[in-house]
Amino acid sequence: MTLIKICGLTTPDTLDAALDGEADFVGAVVFPKSPRHIAPADAAVLFERARGRAKIVAVTVNPDDGLLDEIARTLKPDFIQLHGAETPARAETVRALTGAGVIKALPIRHGDDFAAADEWDYHADHLMFDAKPPEGSALPGGVGHSFDWTLLADRVFRHPWFLAGGLNPDNVSEALRITGAPMVDVSSGVESAPGVKDAGRIAAFIEAVRRS
Numbered sequence: 001m002t003l004i005k006i007c008g009l010t011t012p013d014t015l016d017a018a019l020d021g022e023a024d025f026v027g028a029v030v031f032p033k034s035p036r037h038i039a040p041a042d043a044a045v046l047f048e049r050a051r052g053r054a055k056i057v058a059v060t061v062n063p064d065d066g067l068l069d070e071i072a073r074t075l076k077p078d079f080i081q082l083h084g085a086e087t088p089a090r091a092e093t094v095r096a097l098t099g100a101g102v103i104k105a106l107p108i109r110h111g112d113d114f115a116a117a118d119e120w121d122y123h124a125d126h127l128m129f130d131a132k133p134p135e136g137s138a139l140p141g142g143v144g145h146s147f148d149w150t151l152l153a154d155r156v157f158r159h160p161w162f163l164a165g166g167l168n169p170d171n172v173s174e175a176l177r178i179t180g181a182p183m184v185d186v187s188s189g190v191e192s193a194p195g196v197k198d199a200g201r202i203a204a205f206i207e208a209v210r211r212s
């Protein structure tokens with residue numbers, strides 16, 4: 001069964017839509033430049049209802065030790081998602097500092113971009129292949145861009161991995177058919193406007209994955 005992550009949740013009703021649909025991972029984006037940013041203390045209150053029902057993921061971009069400590073003390077996530085230019089050595093520090101697992105997002109545009117996965121596969125619990133954002137983008141993720149899914153054909157990784165980038169209820173079946181991804185991650189594809197999650201689209205996305 002394909003595992004599902006719904007990311008960038010900021011309200012109780014949309015978090016409930018993800019939990020009622022039995023999403024496997026729910027994500028809080030802790031990155032002030034994002035329209036989905038939520039402060040760790042606020043995320044801790046909101047995501048408490050998810051504990052034990054879905055894995056809680058804190059999405060970060062090049063987090064410093066202070067932020068990691070704050071996230072670990074308040075939100076207590078199951079996973080820290082690293083969506084910046086972190087190194088494998090930094091990931092080991094993140095793991096030690098927080099006690100959480102590590103999801104590492106790798107930006108993909110061409111086949112060569114998978115080279116980094118060889119080393120990262122030994123340092124992350126899960127890799128996430130997300131589209132490289134357009135030039136000049138303020139965000140490294142959550143921009144609704146997809147990459148050529150056929151680049152993933154016949155690739156093998158040590159751990160179950162996420163496909164991300166531009167997925168939505170209408171295209172996720174095709175993405176799964178082409179890539180055979182064991183896990184999928186979505187953010188802007190289940191929104192009505194940037195940062196505004198839509199409970200109906202969350203349910204439709206989960207339904208489309210389950211039907212695939």
Ligand SMILES: O=C(O)c1ccccc1N[C@@H]1O[C@H](COP(=O)(O)O)[C@@H](O)[C@H]1O
Nearest residue numbers: 007034141142143144165166186187188
């Ligand atoms: O969602 C964000 O705002 C965000 C900000 C900074 C780093 C990562 C972010 N989101 C991640 O990107 C994927 C893909 O997004 P989309 O589905 O293409 O909109 C998202 O699921 C998050 O993991």
